[in-house]
Amino acid sequence: MTYKTQMEAAKKGIITKEMSVVAKKEFMEAEKLRDLVACGKIAIPANINHRSLSPEGIGEGLKTKINVNLGISGDCADYTKEMEKVDMAVKFGVEAIMDLSNYGKTNTFRKQLIERSPAMIGTVPMYDAIGYLEKDLMEIKAKDFFKVVEAHAKEGVDFMTIHAGINKRAVECFKRSKRLTNIVSRGGSLLFAWMEMTGNENPFYEYYDEFLEILREYDVTISLGDALRPGSIHDSSDAGQLSELIELGDLTKRAWEKDVQVMVEGPGHMAINEIAANMTIQKRLCHGAPFYVLGPLVTDIAPGYDHITSAIGGAIAAASGADFLCYVTPAEHLRLPDLEDVKEGIVASRIAAHAADIAKGIPHAREIDNKMSDARRRIDWEEMFSYAIDGEKARRYFESAPPADKHSCSMCGKMCAMRTTNKILAGEAVEFCSEK
Structure with a gap:
C-alpha cells in the first residue's frame, strides 16, 4: 500500500518506520500513535529528502519539544558561527532547528544544515523570497512564492511556517484593533506590506490548496504562522490575534483533507493569567492540532533576560496544552544571538519543557528528577553532573x-x-x- 505522507499512511492503517521510532521514544503503543497522527493530533515532520533525520512526534501525550532559531542576516553573515550554533543545539538534544536566514542565497547553508542535522528542520519561505527571487517585494507576483516553497521542500525541509491566516478579513480586524505594537511577525509584516502595496489577497491564502499540493509531495508539515501574534502583553488576546486564529482553524481542516500534517503557531507576549485560556481556545478552534508557541514572554521589560520571561510563559503554556516551544535567547529584541546566547536559550527552554512534562504526567518524565534527588542524598557529585541539563556548568560551579x-x-x-x-x-x- 502506497502513501505520500505520514498522515495518509496513518489514515490507511499503516505504521511507518518513523511512527515506530517515535512510539519507542515516547513509550506509546504504535497503534495509538498512528491513530493520533491520522486525526491530526500528532504530527511527525519528516521530509522524504531529509536523510539524516531522527524522527520526532509533536502533539497530544508526547514530550514537549523545543525549537532553536538561527540563520544568516545581512549584518551577521558568518556561516561558520551559525553552524556552531547548530552543533550546540544538537549537543543539547533539541528536536527542531529553524533556519531563518534572510540574506543572500541561503540554500548553501540550508542544504548543509539538512545534510548533517538529526533534528527536524523548519523554514519560513517568505523570509527567503526576496533573496531567492532577486526581486523587491513590490515586484514579486503571487505565483513567484511557489518557487521558493518548492525549492525548500525539495531540499528536505521538514516543516514550513506559512502565514496563510492573515487574509483581508484578518487585516481589517487588525486595523480596527489599534494595537500598541502592531505586527511583530517578520513574515507577517512582509505579507501585510505586499498585500497593502498590491491590493491583492494573501497569496498563501488565495492559493492555499496549491501550496498544500507541494507540501504533500514531499511530506512537509505546514506550521500555520501567526502573523498577528501579540508583540506586547498589551495586545494579547485581542481581536486581531483571535480573528487570525479562527482562520487558522479552517486552514487546519483543509490541510488535513489533503493529508498534510499541521502545527499551529501561537502567541509571543502574554500575561500569565491569560496563557491557560489561550491554550484551551487554540486547541478548540484548531481541532486539537499541535500547538507551537514563541514563549510566550510574560513581561515586556526584561531585554537581556527574555530567555527567563519566555521560560516562565513556556512552562505554563506547555503545562496547559502547548506541544512545542520555540526558544528565546537573552539577545531577543537586541541583536542576533551568539553561541552563549543560544546555549542560555536552549537550557531555559529545556527547563520549561521538562517542568511542563512533569505537570502533564508524561510517561517517565519524573525518572531523571528522582535519580538526581537520590544522587543528591548520597552526595555523589559525578552522578549529579551526569543528570544535569547542563552538567558542564554544574561541574564548573562546584569546582570553582x-x-x-x-x-x-x-x-x-x-x-x-x-x-x-x-x-x-x-x-x-x-x-x-x-x-x-
Whole structure:
C-alpha cells in the first residue's frame, strides 16, 4: 500500500518506520500513535529528502519539544558561527532547528544544515523570497512564492511556517484593533506590506490548496504562522490575534483533507493569567492540532533576560496544552544571538519543557528528577553532573569553590543537611568542633 505522507499512511492503517521510532521514544503503543497522527493530533515532520533525520512526534501525550532559531542576516553573515550554533543545539538534544536566514542565497547553508542535522528542520519561505527571487517585494507576483516553497521542500525541509491566516478579513480586524505594537511577525509584516502595496489577497491564502499540493509531495508539515501574534502583553488576546486564529482553524481542516500534517503557531507576549485560556481556545478552534508557541514572554521589560520571561510563559503554556516551544535567547529584541546566547536559550527552554512534562504526567518524565534527588542524598557529585541539563556548568560551579569535605559543597560545608542526616541514619555522631 502506497502513501505520500505520514498522515495518509496513518489514515490507511499503516505504521511507518518513523511512527515506530517515535512510539519507542515516547513509550506509546504504535497503534495509538498512528491513530493520533491520522486525526491530526500528532504530527511527525519528516521530509522524504531529509536523510539524516531522527524522527520526532509533536502533539497530544508526547514530550514537549523545543525549537532553536538561527540563520544568516545581512549584518551577521558568518556561516561558520551559525553552524556552531547548530552543533550546540544538537549537543543539547533539541528536536527542531529553524533556519531563518534572510540574506543572500541561503540554500548553501540550508542544504548543509539538512545534510548533517538529526533534528527536524523548519523554514519560513517568505523570509527567503526576496533573496531567492532577486526581486523587491513590490515586484514579486503571487505565483513567484511557489518557487521558493518548492525549492525548500525539495531540499528536505521538514516543516514550513506559512502565514496563510492573515487574509483581508484578518487585516481589517487588525486595523480596527489599534494595537500598541502592531505586527511583530517578520513574515507577517512582509505579507501585510505586499498585500497593502498590491491590493491583492494573501497569496498563501488565495492559493492555499496549491501550496498544500507541494507540501504533500514531499511530506512537509505546514506550521500555520501567526502573523498577528501579540508583540506586547498589551495586545494579547485581542481581536486581531483571535480573528487570525479562527482562520487558522479552517486552514487546519483543509490541510488535513489533503493529508498534510499541521502545527499551529501561537502567541509571543502574554500575561500569565491569560496563557491557560489561550491554550484551551487554540486547541478548540484548531481541532486539537499541535500547538507551537514563541514563549510566550510574560513581561515586556526584561531585554537581556527574555530567555527567563519566555521560560516562565513556556512552562505554563506547555503545562496547559502547548506541544512545542520555540526558544528565546537573552539577545531577543537586541541583536542576533551568539553561541552563549543560544546555549542560555536552549537550557531555559529545556527547563520549561521538562517542568511542563512533569505537570502533564508524561510517561517517565519524573525518572531523571528522582535519580538526581537520590544522587543528591548520597552526595555523589559525578552522578549529579551526569543528570544535569547542563552538567558542564554544574561541574564548573562546584569546582570553582571546592569544599574541604567532598561530601558537601562550599555553601554549607560540614553543616550540609544531607551529610548530617546521612550520618545520623547510619548511627554516627554529628560533631563539628572535634572533627579535623
